Amino acid sequence: MEFKDLEIFEMVARKGTISEAAKELSYVQSNITSRIKKLEAEMNTALFNRHNRGMTLTPEGKKLLVYSEKILSLTNEMKKVVQSKSEPAGKLEIGTVETVIRLPVILSSYSKKYRNVDLSLLTGVTEQLQNDVLNHRLDGAFVTEIDQHPDLVSHDVFEEELVLLSDSTKTSIEQLIEEPILCFSKGCGYRARLAKWYKDQNKVPQKVMEFGTLETILGSVTMGLGITFVPKSAVGHLEKRGLVHCHYLPEKYSKINTVFIRRKDAHLTSTLEKFVETFEQIDGEWDFPLAH
Template sequence: MNGSISIRERSLELSDLALFKTVAEAGGVTRAAHRLHRVQSNVTARVKRLESHLGVELFVRARRGMSLTPEGRRLLDYAERLLSLADEAQADVGDRSPRGRLRIGAMESTAAVHLPRLLSTLHARHPGLEVQLVTATSGVLVAQVRAGELSAAFVGGDVSEPGLAADPAFVEELVLITHPALHRPTADDLRGRTLVSFGAGCTYRACVHTWLAGRGVRPPRVFEVASYHTMLACVAANVGYAVAPRSVLLASSARRAVRAHRLGPRPWKITTHLVRRAADRSRAVEALRALLAKPRA
């Protein structure tokens, strides 16, 4: 294998993609040349040769720098994935210890409460791993794992999809969070009130819909937010109510400004799973899985 792929009966080198990615991230040839420790004329020539090879312009040139054309943005997406796969392949078949990029996703609650200690342990055991963490709702994360954009992701609830595998990671207790004026609210007390939640695809949002529907309450109006900090602030201001893991509330400075209630006579528990492609047995993913010997509450 010579590290290249055939396009139009010619070869596109991974080094071409790496150089293109650097120019795109730097926003110009001058800064890219400095990062690559190369002369500017060499970088310019290679970019032009790549554009000639593909038959499209990849950059819009201006006095203040370069920006990507639509074709350039498409190529950048492929370049990032191919370079990540190349790193993964090298780590998997070369050195026995995990190396290269490990791109993982997580719900914001998991990223804030559970992952700092876990990722610290992972880094200490495998310093050759370059971990990249992104946060999103469970639905988005599962789609990104399926598409190969993430190596693995921590998502809420069970995942049963062909081609995917999941390991239990953490156990969370979901609680109803309201303004302090509400004492032991029932589902009927929430009728007509606004749910403060993340966007569609949020597992906890689906849980509260199920909980309300089981008690004859129609799905509520939703006020969508992008962070737990905003969510709790909105609840404290009596914009509406929310459902979140108790661990998030305990870790927040806003916990005294709101009130937490159980969703029933017994705690409502939900397991966070680490989902991955079933065929992915890379050492990086296996190193992460090894830290999840049993679900952690």
């Protein structure tokens, strides 16, 4: 068995189809198919159920996936440990929440200084990103501060103020209670805060509509489709143009911290250490949202 076989196995499990896995890995489909068959022959069992919509893991495949993730994680960890402390190099996989506006400032500063690092960025909601860090799929992530997991270390980034946003025709909070909520998927820190506010008001949202991007949410709010709960710094330009109205909630709902998380037991490589140093040095310049 080769490490590459396990990497291919994991990619097919994640993507659900040979074609998507081949595209992600830049392999021809026949190569992916043959490597999967070879791995199944070595394991002496079927690892995937084949059907018209793609491939799903068999019970044996799910068991192998657990061990495969551990093996590849340890392999990656081994490579990082032997990196030179004086010159960061290798892969660095960072996660961040969807509402990033000026994160490129950090990425640009880091990449220009450490050109031997292959930096990649994955976006998602806080809960999913935390799971990705815990399961070694990411080296670290910018997320909304939530209950601290014992296996994680967090670095404070900044405090953000959230506002309840409506179109410009609604100027009182009382007008918003029955409005549809426009938000990201479950696991979003902003959404959880707003849900807590509704609960404390003994109210239940009449309708919740999930979107994938901040731009779509804000555009929909300006058109009167519903309301949302987002960082004030993300909507200042719309407020100045008179397209939206900001409604302020008590601090226990509106004040929220952004943190950078990483695994406590993972070796702090120079690659990740220098990344942390980069955003900590820019700490005083934050004027944009990173979390949701």
